[in-house]
Amino acid sequence: xxxxxxxxxxxxxxxxxxxxxxxxxxxxxxxxxxxxxxxxxxxxxxxxxxxxxxxxxxxxxxxxxxxxxxxxxxxxxxxxxxxxxxxxxxxxxxxxxxxxxxxxxxxxxxxxxxxxxxxxxxxxxxxxxxxxxxxxxxxxxxxxxxxxxxxxxxxxxxxxxxxxxxxxxxxxxxxxxxxxxxxxxxxxxxxxxxxxxxxxxxxxxxxxxxxxxxxxxxxxxxxxxxxxxxxxxxxxxxxxxxxxxxxxxxxxxxxxxxxxxxxxxxxxxxxxxxxxxxxxxxxxxxxxxxxxxxxxxxxxxxxxxxxxxxxxxxxxxxxxxxxxxxxxxxxxxxxxxxxxxxxxxxxxxxxxxxxxxxxxxxxxxxxxxxxxxxxxxxxxxxxxxxxxxxxxxxxxxxxxxxxxxxxxxxxxxxxxxxxxxxxxxxxxxxxxxxxxxxxxxxxxxxxxxxxxxxxxxxxxxxxxxxxxxxxxxxxxxxxxxxxxxxxxxxxxxxxxxxxxxxxxxxxxxxxxxxxxxxxxxxxxxxxxxxxxxxxxxxxxxxxxxxxxxxxxxxxxxxxxxxxxxxxxxxxxxxxxxxxxxxxxxxxxxxxxxxxxxxxxxxxxxxxxxxxxxxxxxxxxxxxxxxxxxxxxxxxxxxxxxxxxxxxxxxxxxxxxxxxxxxxxxxxxxxxxxxxxxxxxxxx
Numbered sequence: 175x176x177x178x179x180x181x182x183x184x185x186x187x188x189x190x191x192x193x194x195x196x197x198x199x200x201x202x203x204x205x206x207x208x209x210x211x212x213x214x215x216x217x218x219x220x221x222x223x224x225x226x227x228x229x230x231x232x233x234x235x236x237x238x239x240x241x242x243x244x245x246x247x248x249x250x251x252x253x254x255x256x257x258x259x260x261x262x263x264x265x266x267x268x269x270x271x272x273x274x275x276x277x278x279x280x281x282x283x284x285x286x287x288x289x290x291x292x293x294x295x296x297x298x299x300x301x302x303x304x305x306x307x308x309x310x311x312x313x314x315x316x317x318x319x320x321x322x323x324x325x326x327x328x329x330x331x332x333x334x335x336x337x338x339x340x341x342x343x344x345x346x347x348x349x350x351x352x353x354x355x356x357x358x359x360x361x362x363x364x365x366x367x368x369x370x371x372x373x374x375x376x377x378x379x380x381x382x383x384x385x386x387x388x389x390x391x392x393x394x395x396x397x398x399x400x401x402x403x404x405x406x407x408x409x410x411x412x413x414x415x416x417x418x419x420x421x422x423x424x425x426x427x428x429x430x431x432x433x434x435x436x437x438x439x440x441x442x443x444x445x446x447x448x449x450x451x452x453x454x455x456x457x458x459x460x461x462x463x464x465x466x467x468x469x470x471x472x473x474x475x476x477x478x479x480x481x482x483x484x485x486x487x488x489x490x491x492x493x494x495x496x497x498x499x500x501x502x503x504x505x506x507x508x509x510x511x512x513x514x515x516x517x518x519x520x521x522x523x524x525x526x527x528x529x530x531x532x533x534x535x536x537x538x539x540x541x542x543x544x545x546x547x548x549x550x551x552x553x554x555x556x557x558x559x560x561x562x563x564x565x566x567x568x569x570x571x572x573x574x575x576x577x578x579x580x581x582x583x584x585x586x587x588x589x590x591x592x593x594x595x596x597x598x599x600x601x602x603x604x605x606x607x608x609x610x611x612x613x614x615x616x617x618x619x620x621x622x623x624x625x626x627x628x629x630x631x632x633x634x635x636x637x638x639x640x641x642x643x644x645x646x647x648x649x650x651x652x653x654x655x656x657x658x659x660x661x662x663x664x665x666x667x668x669x670x671x672x673x674x675x676x677x678x679x680x681x682x683x684x685x686x687x688x689x690x691x692x693x694x695x696x697x698x699x700x701x702x703x704x705x706x707x708x709x710x711x712x713x714x715x716x717x718x719x720x721x722x723x724x725x726x727x728x729x730x731x732x733x734x735x736x737x738x739x740x741x742x743x744x745x746x747x748x749x750x751x752x753x754x755x756x757x758x759x760x761x762x763x764x765x766x767x768x769x770x771x772x773x774x775x776x777x778x779x780x781x782x783x784x785x786x787x788x789x790x791x792x793x794x795x796x797x798x799x800x801x802x803x804x805x806x807x808x809x810x811x812x813x814x815x816x817x818x819x820x821x822x823x824x825x826x827x828x829x830x831x832x833x834x835x836x837x838x839x840x841x842x843x844x845x846x847x848x849x850x851x852x853x854x855x856x857x
Contacts, residue, residue: 175192176191176192177190177191177192177193177195177196177197178196178197178198178199179191179197179199179252180192182199183586183635183637183638183639184222184254184257184586184637185222185582185583185584185585185586186220186221186222186227186252186254186256186257186584187199187252187254187257189222189228189231190231190235190252193231193235193236193241194235194236194237194238194241194242194245195235195241195244195245195250196241196244196245196250197250197251197252198249198250198251198252199251199252199253200217200251200252200253200258200261204249204251205249205286205287205288206286207249208248208249208286209286209287211249212286213247213248213249213286213319214248214249214283214284214285214286214291214315214319214326215248215249215250215251215283215284215285215286215288216244216248216249216250216251216281216282216283216284217251217253217261217265217281217282217283217284217290218235218250218251218252218253218279218280218281218282219252219253219254219255219261219262219265219266219278219279219280219281219282220253220254220255220278220279220280221254221255221256221278221490221491221584222254222490222491222493222582222584223428223441223442223443223490223491223492223493223494223584224278224279224441224494225439225440225441225494225495225500226277226278226279226295226296227278227279228495229296230279230296230297230308233298233299233308234297234299234308234309237299240299240308240309240312243309243312243313244312247312247315247316248283248312248315248316254586255278255280256490256584256586256588257586257634257635257643258643259634259646259648259694260646260694260695260699260701260702260706261701261702262280263694263706263708264290264337264702264703264704264706265280265282265284265290265293266280267337267340267706268282268290268293268333268337269282269290269293269294269295271333271336271337271340272292272293272333273293273294275295276295277295277296278295279295279296280293280295281293281294281295281297281311283315284330285326285327285330287330287703288701288702288703289330289331289333289334289703290330290333290334291326291329291330291333292315294311297311334703334704337704338704341704341705341706341707342707343686343689343691343707343709343747345689345747349746349749350746350749350750350753351749352745352746352749352766352769352770353770353850354397354770354850356749356753356766356770357393357396357397357763357766357767357770357850358397359753360389360393360752360753360756360763360766360767361389361390361393361397361399361401361402361756363753363754363755363756363757364386364389364390364405364756364757364763365390365401365402365405367756367757368405368409369433370405370408372412372433372434372435373405373408373409373410373411373412373413373435374409374412374413374430374435375409375757376757377433378430378431378432378433379429379430379431379439380429380430380432380433380435381428381429381430381713382413382418382426382429382446382449382450382453383409383757383760384449384450384452384453384760385449385453385711385715385760385761385763385764386756386757386760386763387406387409387410387453387456387457387760388406388452388453388456388760388764389756389760389763389764389767390402390403390405390406391403391406391456391457391460391461392456392460392764392767392768392796393767394406394460395460395794395796395848395849396767396771396848396849396850397849397850398849403460403461406457406461407457407461407463410453410454410457410461410463410466411463412434412435413426413435413450414454414465414466414469414542415435415541415542416430416434416435416436416438416541416542417430417435417436417437417438417534417539417540417541418430418435418438419469419541420442420476420504421526421540421541421542421568422540422568422571422572422575423472423476423479423480423572423575424469424471424472424473424474424475424476425442425447425472425473425476425477425480426442426446426447426450426473427439427440427441427442427446427494428441428442428443428446435541436533436534436539436541437534437539438501438539439494439500440494440495440500440501440503440504440581441491441492441493441494441581442476442480442491442492443490443491443591443713444477444481444488444489444490444491444588444591444592444594444595445590445591445594445713445714446713447473447476447477447595447598448477448591448594448595448597448598449594449598449714450473451470451473451474451598451599451601451602452597452598452601454466454469454470454473455470455598455601455602455605455606456796458470458605458606459605459794460794467606470602470605470606471602471606474598474599474602474611474614477595478614480492480583481583483585483587485621485624485625485638486617486618486620486621486624486625487587487592487618487621487622487625487626487636488587488591488592488595488618489583489584489585489586489587490584490585490586490587490588490591491583491584492580492581492582492583492584493581493582493583493584494581495581495582496578496579496580496581496582497579501534501535501537501539502578502579503575503578503579503580503581504539504540504575505534505537505538505539505540506528506537506538506540506571507532507536507537507538508528508529508530508531508532508538511523511528511538514570514571514574515567515570515571518563518567520553521549521553521560521563522563522564522567524543524544524549524552525542525543525544525546525549525560525564526538526540526541526542526543527539527540527541527542527543527544528540540571546560546561546564585637586635586636586637587625587626587635587636587637588634588635588649589622589626589632589633589634589635589636589645589649589652589653590634590646590648590649590652590653590714591714592618592622592626593622593649593652593653593655593656594652594656594714595618596615596618596619596622596656596659596660597652597655597656597659599611599612599614599615599618600612600615600656600659600660600663601659603615603663604663604788604791612660612663612664615660615663616660616664619656619657619660619669622653625641626641626645626649626653631644631645632644632645632649632650632653633645634646634649644696644698644699645696646694646695646696646717647680647684647692647693647694647695647708647717647718647721648694648714648717648720650676650679650680650684650717651680651692651717651718651720651721651724652715652717652720653676654673654676654677654680654720654724655720655723655724657669657670657672657673657676658670658673658724658727658799661673661801662787662799662800662801662802663788664784665783665784665787665802665803665804667801667803667807667810667813670731670801670810671810673724673727673728674728674731674732674810677721677724677725677728677737680692680721680724681740683696683697683698684696684697686707690740690741690743690744690747691707691709691718691744691747692707692717692718692721693705693706693707694706694707694708694717709748709751709759710758710759711758711759711760711761711762715760715761716759716761716762718744719748719759719761719762719765720761721744722741722744722745722762722765723741723761723765725737725738725740725741725744726738726741726765726769726773727775727799729741729829730773730775730799730812730827730828730829731775731799731801731810731811731812732810732811732812733811733812735829735830738829742769745762745765745766745769748762748766749766752766768796768797770850771797771847771849771850772797772828772847773797773798773799773828773829774795774797774798774799774826774827774828774846774847775798775799775800775801775812775826775827775828776790776795776798776799776800776801776824776825776826776827776842776846777801777802777803777812777813777816777824777825777826777827777832778790778800778801778802778803778822778823778824779802779803779804779813779816779817779818779822779823780804780817780818780819780820780821780822780823781804781820781821781822782804782822783802783803783804783822784802784804786802786822786824786839787800787801787802789839790824790839790842790843790846793839793843793846794848795843795846795848797846797847798826798846801813803816803817805817812827821837822837823835823836823837824836824837824838824839824841824842826842826845826846833845
């Protein structure tokens with residue numbers, strides 16, 4: 175018999191709709207009933223592509239005896255962490271504070287007043303891995319709730335106070351200068367944490383670290399530091415060669431479970447692929463590696479093919495599992511391989527690292543085990559000949575794989591992740607000089623506006639009908655950033671005007687009192703006892719870091735110095751922390767470095783203004799934002815008085831002044847500067 179989750183639109187919630195657990199969706203009803211029954215609430219959080227979420231469901235939530243105990247002693251609430259990130263953030267902070275670690279599935283015990291008092295992640299059906307069984311945890315929670323209610327309420331109150339405290343930013347007493355020395359320190363911090371052999375940062379499990387990689391690429395651009403370039407290229411090459419990258423269909427899995435990028439957690443997320451496209455665009459532009467163009471194109475092709483809704487917006491993710499087994503869709507047993515590869519088998523087996531024993535759980539994850547040049551030399555071929563063989567094999571294997579049972583698609587659509595993908599399409603269009611990608615970005619922007627906004631409000635989630643969950647800071651900040659990026663690429667100054675207006679609306683709705691920072695939720699969202707302030711760059715950029723960037727662009731384009739001043743306060747407040755923990759603050763690091771070099775707005779006017787702006791951007795100037803106009807307009811205000819007919823005119827402007835008018839691209843590039851020693855006009 176189905177429970178209440180059958181009426182929810184989230185795939186993750188629907189996956190639990192036939193559990194014997196009497197699940198409630200997140201909402202006031204569950205907590206009202208818990209208060210009436212005088213029982214605690216179990217809030218269980220996960221997402222559709224989560225392997226261990228599926229494991230715990232099979233082991234515990236589908237067990238009738240366990241479910242009966244849960245129903246009798248708790249009100250049980252299931253939450254899709256992607257649909258309700260504000261709930262996940264607060265309870266993840268609580269569990270991390272209590273246990274020192276977090277993850278999904280996240281199981282949190284809370285009072286009817288929504289205050290957490292205990293929690294953890296995966297619990298097995300029997301004691302194992304130095305963890306109690308799930309039923310033991312349930313019995314213990316029931317016991318302390320009945321016998322020590324006052325202690326539970328006291329603990330919950332103290333934890334709530336702690337969560338409020340960590341969501342209050344501590345502004346530094348003395349400011350750290352945002353200059354070259356700061357950026358050198360950030361680079362040093364990142365390189366200390368980098369794996370100089372296998373690429374990436376830290377050990378297993380290993381996540382892409384895209385923002386830190388982009389920082390190192392730009393650091394090389396501004397300083398000429400070869401160590402930064404070498405590590406960034408190693409990171410990108412290692413991921414492209416590894417099993418984390420789908421060697422047949424393009425696109426990246428969420429992270430690698432090992433140190434060498436071989437064995438991924440096979441779920442594919444929209445946000446990862448968007449951020450990786452951005453990082454490979456930086457690698458292609460700055461490092462000049464032509465192979466990265468192929469990675470970019472194949473990843474965009476994957477997203478278009480497998481994650482695009484007919485409405486034009488993009489789905490969240492593909493599951494890690496198919497037919498009940500993780501990675502089954504993507505891997506090849508030796509028998510599969512021999513049946514599929516009948517020509518050049520030895521050559522291709524060596525190239526893709528396929529063996530009879532297998533390289534992961536008695537099967538094979540395809541990866542680039544041997545570089546083209548080495549493998550071609552071994553078999554007496556030229557590189558081009560081997561390339562042809564490999565490409566034909568890829569297409570053949572992709573066709574065979576496509577006939578398998580596919581992993582499930584989490585078909586809800588999130589504004590924040592869609593905005594990241596929009597940025598990726600725009601950047602790919604510029605870097606690869608592919609107008610088709612810019613057209614995709616333009617059409618996708620229209621689709622986002624239709625799906626995620628009713629004309630007055632914005633929504634976090636869309637799935638075939640109007641959203642019900644209000645937009646959070648990440649949604650709004652990423653959308654503004656996508657608007658700025660597309661406006662610059664297409665010369666759409668109406669988008670720039672809209673982006674500036676939205677910056678003011680975000681400031682009013684999300685602003686933190688007596689601080690330059692922003693809450694994760696708007697002021698009218700009072701569902702949780704604590705409003706979260708998120709400063710770390712996690713798997714996606716901190717909404718605050720993106721807002722610092724948005725404030726600078728809005729201030730420079732509108733002439734509103736209050737906006738740039740607020741951004742400066744944010745960057746100054748974060749400078750010391752970023753310098754010490756660079757890999758945890760990758761997007762902040764990017765903005766601090768660009769600010770130190772000198773942010774610029776380049777205004778191009780005249781009949782060929784848009785083409786001129788694109789030409790200047792090819793000179794690798796990430797610290798520059800472009801505003802182009804082929805006619806006389808006055809909004810954004812930075813365009814006022816800068817149009818003089820069809821002849822090309824270029825103005826390079828900083829926070830407080832514009833440099834002398836020039837007419838040649840080479841002159842503009844000199845004014846923009848290419849590093850800390852060439853800052854042009856002072857701020």
